[in-house]
Amino acid sequence: MPQPSVGRIVHYVSYGTPGGEYTSQCRAAIITAVEPSEGEGTLANMNGEERVSLAVLNPTGMFFNQGCRHSEGAQTGGTWHWPERV
Template identity: 65%
Template sequence: MPTPQPSVGRVVHYVSYGTPGGEYTSQCRAAIITAVHGPFFVDLAVLNPEGMFFNCGVTHGEPRADGSYEGGSWHWPERV
């Protein structure tokens, strides 16, 4: 199956950073692509339980060895 290409309106996962003190952990959040700047660089509208925020210039992330993703990156939702 070919690698999907980002386009405006597609739903992706954004990985939150979490807080240094650990009050909030890094989490996958639903996000909608609002602009595409290349195959790995997009702007997002991120949907959180506490509200929505806009994040510009987000880089695509690859899974780490343990399957997690780096905070501040986006990736395609896992198929279930």
């Protein structure tokens, strides 16, 4: 699995709206900061859950989010994952 680093492009999963007017969607995002895993003192050994700050590119503007959790499996709102290969 690649290491997250500043400037990498990832996918951010939006939350959607409670009433269902807007569904949860994958959006392009750029990593703006990488946090070390809990219990780790450096970014060199990220064995835990990677949390990153993102600049999310939405069709209607940009959104900034800090401390986003990584999730390759169940892609729930507020998480990020690597783009799928096509």
